[in-house]
Every structure is written in C-alpha cells, then in structure tokens.
Amino acid sequence: MTIENKIPDPTWARLGFPEPPEFQTSGQHVGVIIMDQIRPHPAIRHLGDRLKYITVNHDLSVQCKDDIAVQSGSSAFSGGEDAELGVHGLKTLLALSHEPFEINGETHIGISPAAHFIVLDHGAFIDGEGERLKVGVDWILEQQGWNIRIILCTGWHASDNLVLLKRSHEYSAVQALQSAVKQEILVVCSNGNTRLGNIMPPMDYFTVGGYHDRGTKNRHMHVPYPDEPFGRNGDGHFRPDILAPRLHLTVPFCESTTTVGEVSYYGGTSGAATLIAGVAAYLFSKYSKLDEVELRSVLVRNAVLVVDHENSAPRIHVGRAIYALNSSLQTKEKNYHASRIKSDHLKSAIITMDEIERGVEFSRSIQQGELSRMELWTHSTDPCSIIRKIAVHALGKPKDSEERGMFWELLCKEQEGGVRGWYAYGLLQDSDELEVFFWIPYAIDSNWAVRWSVSEYLSRYEGRFPQLEKTDVPEQIQEKAEHLLQWMYLQQ
Incomplete structure (x- = not known):
C-alpha cells in the first residue's frame, strides 16, 4: 500500500493522462505481443477472441488458443508449487486491458483495453528459449490481420548471465526479435529491478526503468527508486530511455477465483514497461500515422526528470505528449542519452580507458x-x-x-x-x-x-x-x- 495507506490513484492519472482512456477505443486495432505466461481468470473474459495464447513447443511446433479468455480458471488455483504460475503475465494483461471499476470515486481502467493481445509462451528460462522465441515471433508476424505494432518484453536477456557483459547482438533473445525490429515494430522492454546485473537492453528497444511515485498522481511527491539500475549497455548506449511508476499498480483482484479482494497490485520494471506499452497502444490507435520512431521521440521529449536523480532518463507525462502531438511540434528524431562506442573492436587487455x-x-x-x-x-x-x-x-x-x-x-x-x-x-x-x-x-x-x-x-x-x-x-x-x-x- 502507499505511504498514506489507501488505494493508490489510478495508473492512468499517475502517467499524466488528462482523462481515463476510453474502454471501447483505447488501443483499438493495435496488436500487442506479450512475452509471458498467463492463466485463465474471469477478469479477462471480456477480451473474448481479442486474446490469443501462443505456445511454442520444444519440437518448435506452434499452438494457438483462441478461447483462453473464456476458459475456467478454477483448476489453476489449487495452490502448491504452481500457485504463482501465470500470475505475472495475467497482471501484465490486466494492467493493459482490464474493465473499468470504481473505488472511492476514482475510475480505474486498463491503459489500452481495446487492443488485441497475443500472449507468447515460448518456454522462458529453459534451454532453447531463443530459438523458440524466434519461431513464435516470426509465426505471429506472418498472421494476417493481427496488425502487430508492439512487443512487450520483460525478460529480454533470456537465460543469459546478468553480470558478464557482452555486445547486444550476441544475446539469443535479441537475435530472435531482429525480424520484428526490422519491420519497425516497437519493442518495449523493462530495464531490470536491481543493480545486481550489468547487462542492459539494446538501443533498438524502448527501454523502461522505474521511479517511486508513492501511488499518487501528485508529481511533487515522486522520488527516485533506491537501487534502480541505469547506465551503459555492452554497446556503450545509455539505458533506460524513460521511467514509469514501478510500485502499487492497481489491477482487479486476480490472486484467486475462490476468494474475493478489492484490488491486486503489480510492480517492478515489468509493471513500468507494461504501462509504457499501454501508452504506446493508446497513441498508435489515436494517431494513425504515428510510427515507432516518432512515438519514442514524443514520449521522451515530453517526459520530465525526477528531481535529485542521477538517472538522466525522464519520467513519462502522457498529457504533455498528447499536447505535443496535437500541436504537431515533434519531428521524427530519436532521442538517446549517450554516444555509442565508435568501434566494435575489443582491445586484448582490460586496461583501455572505456x-x-x-x-x-x-x-x-x-x-x-x-x-x-x-x-x-x-x-x-x-x-x-x-x-x-x-x-x-x-x-x-x-x-x-x-x-x-x-x-x-x-x-x-x-x-x-x-x-x-x-x-x-x-x-x-x-x-x-x-x-x-x-x-x-x-x-x-x-x-x-x-x-x-x-x-x-x-x-x-x-x-x-x-x-x-x-x-x-x-x-x-x-x-x-x-x-x-x-x-x-x-x-x-
């Protein structure tokens, strides 16, 4: 809960939206790939056939379920070792798509509830993950009418070591998503939850870190999050691009189908990246000519720095971005925070200046x-x-x-x-x-x-x-x- 010990403000208000997203139109006609697992739950039944669940098996065969939104979830909540299986992905989906509900006179709603969602379960953190990911993404991109504009990736590094540094192109997940990047699909990626790791996402991905907004839309209350990772990746590029709230993100209660709760909470930079993906879907649906380069630019250029923060990535402000788009003030120019290493040549000794x-x-x-x-x-x-x-x-x-x-x-x-x-x-x-x-x-x-x-x-x-x-x-x-x-x- 927040420091005021109350239900946090709605996430849309904390992101700087001037008003709640429209349930029927926000994200409409935009396809979003979510790389995760989900479990059935009554809170996603309204999605109907707008939710697909793709599984890539170990033999690289692909299965597509069109009815997971309306499946019963009772058997999945029996507890035991699998009690948390699929909850992370379910909260991700709900943060994007949940139906409106009201608490204390405040409307809570998913950021892009009218979008189409394709959840890709490629068997993460198991040998062969990169190959299965590539098969799954390529299969999805071949489907007609899905209009994939966004890939939400909260585990971009696959099973790679988090500390040992290497060039971005060497990671199996980066190789797997290369076809999507070439098609100018926006890859929204979380930057990590602690400073334990050295590796950070490639520059091609719209990378999201977090800040502590204390559950309130009052921006004067926002502060840095302790131990938030930031810095240069293995190519020399500064990461992340932008920050979003990383605690107290409200979604409909989803921990169980047999007990009743008011809300559940989502968080971490997975949650922060999910919010940015939702904002992207909202803007793509609202501004039909907007491309991924201009979207990244308009969000970063109209974001606001966190006071007294060493991290130079700014916090998102959707209202300012909407105003800029409506005023046609933005140009298609990428905004990055650091220059890259000029040469990919590696010195033979670890005594170089960089x-x-x-x-x-x-x-x-x-x-x-x-x-x-x-x-x-x-x-x-x-x-x-x-x-x-x-x-x-x-x-x-x-x-x-x-x-x-x-x-x-x-x-x-x-x-x-x-x-x-x-x-x-x-x-x-x-x-x-x-x-x-x-x-x-x-x-x-x-x-x-x-x-x-x-x-x-x-x-x-x-x-x-x-x-x-x-x-x-x-x-x-x-x-x-x-x-x-x-x-x-x-x-x-």
Missing part, C-alpha cells in the same frame, strides 16, 4: 577461465563499478574465514548497490547462526538484494531468530525491520 570495453573483455576472460582468484580479488577494488561487480560475482563465496572477513569488510565499505548485493549473496553461502548480529543491521539496508539475503539467512533459523518480511516499498523497510533491531538490542 569502462564498457573493459567490462566486455573482462567478462570474456572470466568465461575463458583465464584469471586466478588473486586476480579477481585485485579487480574487486577497481575504480569502475562494472568491473567490481563482475569480479565479486566471479568470486562467488568466501573460500575460508579470512576471505569471509574480507567480504564483510568490503560489504560495509562498498557504495554501489549491485556490488554490495553480490557480497551479501556470497556471505549467505556457508553462513552460520553465530553471524546473526552481523546480519541484522543490514535489515534496513536500502539495497533489495542485501535485505533479501538477510531474510533468507534468518529463514534458516526460523523458531530461533525473529524473521524479516521482504518488502520492495521504501517506506516499509524500517517498519519491517524494527522488531529485529529491538531483539538484537535486548540480546546485547
């Missing part, structure tokens, strides 16, 4: 097993956080008590969120209950990965130590940890 080239070469050296553990430790104090992150990730866990002490010391000193997250994860391995007073102070750390490690550590000793409930809401961090801090004080 940190991206160093990161790419350092990653290659680690993959080839060319560096000793002592050399990794040397790079763990490199001035470049990209190099430090790669080095600490490669170190894995402390090999002995001396290294364990070094991990704790460097966790305390390190400022960059991703590097700190890998130190905490390394310490989580082989930890014991005698370290409890080392761990508890980090329960109020601003870094999600560090707090996650504290929670996982304490869960190993449930019944002996108090537990830490995970939260991604900045205002709740202190509250969730207060009982732990009091317990530690009494013990000492």
Whole structure:
C-alpha cells in the first residue's frame, strides 16, 4: 500500500493522462505481443477472441488458443508449487486491458483495453528459449490481420548471465526479435529491478526503468527508486530511455477465483514497461500515422526528470505528449542519452580507458577461465563499478574465514548497490547462526538484494531468530525491520 495507506490513484492519472482512456477505443486495432505466461481468470473474459495464447513447443511446433479468455480458471488455483504460475503475465494483461471499476470515486481502467493481445509462451528460462522465441515471433508476424505494432518484453536477456557483459547482438533473445525490429515494430522492454546485473537492453528497444511515485498522481511527491539500475549497455548506449511508476499498480483482484479482494497490485520494471506499452497502444490507435520512431521521440521529449536523480532518463507525462502531438511540434528524431562506442573492436587487455570495453573483455576472460582468484580479488577494488561487480560475482563465496572477513569488510565499505548485493549473496553461502548480529543491521539496508539475503539467512533459523518480511516499498523497510533491531538490542 502507499505511504498514506489507501488505494493508490489510478495508473492512468499517475502517467499524466488528462482523462481515463476510453474502454471501447483505447488501443483499438493495435496488436500487442506479450512475452509471458498467463492463466485463465474471469477478469479477462471480456477480451473474448481479442486474446490469443501462443505456445511454442520444444519440437518448435506452434499452438494457438483462441478461447483462453473464456476458459475456467478454477483448476489453476489449487495452490502448491504452481500457485504463482501465470500470475505475472495475467497482471501484465490486466494492467493493459482490464474493465473499468470504481473505488472511492476514482475510475480505474486498463491503459489500452481495446487492443488485441497475443500472449507468447515460448518456454522462458529453459534451454532453447531463443530459438523458440524466434519461431513464435516470426509465426505471429506472418498472421494476417493481427496488425502487430508492439512487443512487450520483460525478460529480454533470456537465460543469459546478468553480470558478464557482452555486445547486444550476441544475446539469443535479441537475435530472435531482429525480424520484428526490422519491420519497425516497437519493442518495449523493462530495464531490470536491481543493480545486481550489468547487462542492459539494446538501443533498438524502448527501454523502461522505474521511479517511486508513492501511488499518487501528485508529481511533487515522486522520488527516485533506491537501487534502480541505469547506465551503459555492452554497446556503450545509455539505458533506460524513460521511467514509469514501478510500485502499487492497481489491477482487479486476480490472486484467486475462490476468494474475493478489492484490488491486486503489480510492480517492478515489468509493471513500468507494461504501462509504457499501454501508452504506446493508446497513441498508435489515436494517431494513425504515428510510427515507432516518432512515438519514442514524443514520449521522451515530453517526459520530465525526477528531481535529485542521477538517472538522466525522464519520467513519462502522457498529457504533455498528447499536447505535443496535437500541436504537431515533434519531428521524427530519436532521442538517446549517450554516444555509442565508435568501434566494435575489443582491445586484448582490460586496461583501455572505456569502462564498457573493459567490462566486455573482462567478462570474456572470466568465461575463458583465464584469471586466478588473486586476480579477481585485485579487480574487486577497481575504480569502475562494472568491473567490481563482475569480479565479486566471479568470486562467488568466501573460500575460508579470512576471505569471509574480507567480504564483510568490503560489504560495509562498498557504495554501489549491485556490488554490495553480490557480497551479501556470497556471505549467505556457508553462513552460520553465530553471524546473526552481523546480519541484522543490514535489515534496513536500502539495497533489495542485501535485505533479501538477510531474510533468507534468518529463514534458516526460523523458531530461533525473529524473521524479516521482504518488502520492495521504501517506506516499509524500517517498519519491517524494527522488531529485529529491538531483539538484537535486548540480546546485547
């Protein structure tokens, strides 16, 4: 919930829409591919045959279901290991398409409910994902009358390592989507939820990060989100392009078909990217001559920077973009934040001036097993956080008590969120209950990965130590940890 402990403002208002999107026309005649899994649910039945579910099997055969919107979802909510299966994709679909409902006099509605939606389940995070993705996307693009204008990709990197840096064209998912990019289809992509990773999406994708709007349309209340990733990708391009709200995104209650709730909440940069995809569908349907280049340009040029934020990507303001389009003030010019590396040639040593080239070469050296553990430790104090992150990730866990002490010391000193997250994860391995007073102070750390490690550590000793409930809401961090801090004080 928000800091005011109430239902958040509708997402359309928080995006800067001057009025709610029209249920019958917003996104009309626009086809949107959602790369995800979904489960049947009564909240999507209104979509009827405007929802297709595409599955690419391991033998690369393609199946298309036209009736998933009206299928019964009761059997899917039996709990157990698959209790969360399909919920992420369902929330994505609902954020785009849900019917209007009213709470406290405010109308909540999907951003582009009149669009056509094609959910592509290509078996993500399993061997062969890239090949199945390519088969699925190419098959969809061959269908007549679907008018695909947008691909929403919240897992662009497929099963690739998040830390080791390489050029964008080397990723299997990027190769799989190349045919869509060549057809000038807008690929909307999430930029990642933490600074644990180094890799970021290619420049061809309209890349979305997040900010913390505290669930309100009042822009004076908006602040940066802690540990939000941003920076240059393996090609040297700054990512992301634009920011959108990443917490408290309201959709109809969808966690169950047997219990009743008021709303469910969606979030992360998956949620932020979903909102931008919805805005794109809305604008494509409203301005029939708008292409993907002009759309990206008009949204970025009319977005507004977050105050006191190191990230130069601005937050979306749909109302300003609509005004600019209506005033014909925009030109078809891409707006990017950094120049690319002028040469794709990789230096043979990691002593070049450009940190991206160093990161790419350092990653290659680690993959080839060319560096000793002592050399990794040397790079763990490199001035470049990209190099430090790669080095600490490669170190894995402390090999002995001396290294364990070094991990704790460097966790305390390190400022960059991703590097700190890998130190905490390394310490989580082989930890014991005698370290409890080392761990508890980090329960109020601003870094999600560090707090996650504290929670996982304490869960190993449930019944002996108090537990830490995970939260991604900045205002709740202190509250969730207060009982732990009091317990530690009494013990000492």
